[in-house]
Amino acid sequence: MSGQIAVSGSHCHFRPHQFLAREDEQPEAIFQIDEGWACRYRLLSDGRRQITGLFLPGDICEPHWALGTRPTQPIVALTNVRATCLPCSTHGGLARESERACWKNLTEMIERQANWLVTLGRKTALERLAHLLLELFERMRASGLSYGQQCAMPLTQMEIADMTGLTPVHVNRTLQAMRSRGLVELQSKWLRIPDLAALRDVAGLSSRQTIA
Amino acid sequence: MSGQIAVSGSHCHFRPHQFLAREDEQPEAIFQIDEGWACRYRLLSDGRRQITGLFLPGDICEPHWALGTRPTQPIVALTNVRATCLPCSTHGGLARESERACWKNLTEMIERQANWLVTLGRKTALERLAHLLLELFERMRASGLSYGQQCAMPLTQMEIADMTGLTPVHVNRTLQAMRSRGLVELQSKWLRIPDLAALRDVAGLSSRQTIA
DNA sequence: CGCACCGTTGATATTAATCAATTTGGGTGG
DNA sequence: CCACCCAAATTGATTAATATCAACGGTGCG
Structure with a gap:
């Protein structure tokens, strides 16, 4: 649950239940998952939990962090996770090509989330x-x-x-x-x-x- | 339910139940709502419906359309709606300042949707x-x-x-x-x-x- | 070997859906 | 202004889906 992030070069790894990001803490990097699964979730005061997103190999965790937004939900490893750190300057520093990738990533996320709204609401x-x-x-x-x-x-x-x-x-x-x-x-x-x-x-x- | 979009200058208006966008149809413009409410939704084959997003005055309907993505869900007026058309070139043509606004808009949408995932899943x-x-x-x-x-x-x-x-x-x-x-x-x-x-x-x- | 965590099972309780009227209220035409 | 109409809101009775509670069994691992 605690422990250090293991960094080697621009790579890092996490054990199950280890946090890739915590609520309200500016992450020092944006992670692209190379191997393993992670998720973002929210916890209610009485312990109910809802996972709101899953991150699989290839996924960039939360691209909009690159724009200085801070995580509003924790991200935690579900398995052992290997990830590449895409370092980002304090506000909005990503290469022009990554920018395009981030847009794509964001719109896919909106699409997937909308699908889940339908499923949770009506199925x-x-x-x-x-x-x-x-x-x-x-x-x-x-x-x-x-x-x-x-x-x-x-x-x-x-x-x-x-x-x-x-x-x-x-x-x-x-x-x-x-x-x-x-x-x-x-x-x-x-x-x-x-x-x-x-x-x-x-x-x-x-x-x-x-x-x- | 049908009828023409009433355009005057770069403005348009819609009556209740009129579509601002239909599934899979490239919209000719992106709308910013000036007055009235609209929503996006998905319909299941047996008639169940889930509204997946609400658009209130001030909102830009679906900023990522500006990048050439096509609507995957219809958007329909819930009341009388007045809107401003932000025209967009075929792929990715929006002024640099609007781009910033779109990012903000998108991250807010992800945040709101995530909140609703929690609510629909667990509340x-x-x-x-x-x-x-x-x-x-x-x-x-x-x-x-x-x-x-x-x-x-x-x-x-x-x-x-x-x-x-x-x-x-x-x-x-x-x-x-x-x-x-x-x-x-x-x-x-x-x-x-x-x-x-x-x-x-x-x-x-x-x-x-x-x-x- | 024993401790956790996970998966499985059974019995019961709750929440929300369904079905079927009935009432209300706002708008419209005579 | 009133009669009418339609959509929306409300009510009651019943059913269906899922949660809750409480065990119990299996399995990997220190």
């Missing part, structure tokens, strides 16, 4: 889990980290619950239902999706809709 | 409504459109339901509970918040947390 447990697993797979695939129909899936059911706004118990039961319907295979941190289209259908995502 | 009907009414009031106040403790609130209970991920019936009952507890006064499209701090408390928002 059932089954649809939420389908959405999550699809998004994970498609994002992993997009960064070349899928193998056929499968990819790594290091999240615990507790973390899945905090992403989908459900309880761990209900996540467990719903996953069982999905498994028994042959929608997904999920065991020992590994996800396999036998029929993407079927899962997409269950998730209630329009065929055009971007997930990754 | 009760009462907390959701408190969040919504607070946000509305604070945003209206921020643009000088509040009068003491009150401001306009043109949304129907149906629209409130589509923002908060509830049913209209449940919104109705929860609002009654809030009224009877003296948390809000809400009638004939007008909102009054007798005690901001109390409502903030009910909404379960950290005191630091930005709403507007």
Whole structure:
């Protein structure tokens, strides 16, 4: 939970539960994840937690920090994480090409968040889990980290619950239902999706809709 | 529902239910709302609807369109709307100062959306409504459109339901509970918040947390 | 070997959705 | 001004989805 950030050159790594950023603390760098998963979340006073964003390999954590904005939510490693530090001057110093990348990154984030608003606001447990697993797979695939129909899936059911706004118990039961319907295979941190289209259908995502 | 966009100079206006933008159609301009309310939403195949963003006076609708991104969600007027058209060249043509404004706008949107992810994922009907009414009031106040403790609130209970991920019936009952507890006064499209701090408390928002 | 953490199960409680009227209120045309 | 109309708000009864509470089993690791 505590401990030093291990820096080697412009790289650093984090252990599970270690913070990449804390609320209100100006980060000294912007991280691009090379390996591992991290998330940003918010905690309510009574302990309820909602994960509001997931960072997978290739992702730049919070590009708008480059403009001097400070994190309003903590970012924490879910697994071991290797990251590259993109140093940023105190206000708005990023190369012109990175700027373009940041725009793209931000608009994708808005798009993904909007999709999750729909899912959390209007969808059932089954649809939420389908959405999550699809998004994970498609994002992993997009960064070349899928193998056929499968990819790594290091999240615990507790973390899945905090992403989908459900309880761990209900996540467990719903996953069982999905498994028994042959929608997904999920065991020992590994996800396999036998029929993407079927899962997409269950998730209630329009065929055009971007997930990754 | 249909009809022409009324343009006069670089201004235009829309009637309730008229589209400011449709899915997948490249907009010919980016709109800054001068008066009235609009929203963006997504519709599920079975008719469920989730509003994913609200545009109030002063807001720039979707700044990232300026970069050639196309709308992935429709934007529709909730009331009569007057707007200024900020024309944009086919790809990425906005003045340098507007660019800064767009960044700010985008990061605010991400922040607001993240807050709503928490609310939709983890909060009760009462907390959701408190969040919504607070946000509305604070945003209206921020643009000088509040009068003491009150401001306009043109949304129907149906629209409130589509923002908060509830049913209209449940919104109705929860609002009654809030009224009877003296948390809000809400009638004939007008909102009054007798005690901001109390409502903030009910909404379960950290005191630091930005709403507007 | 034992301690954690994770996944699983069963029983019950709550919240919110659903279904079906009924009432209210603002606008419109006669 | 009044009658009418339609959308919005309200109410009541019931059901469905999910949370909560409390164990229990498995597994990796020090």
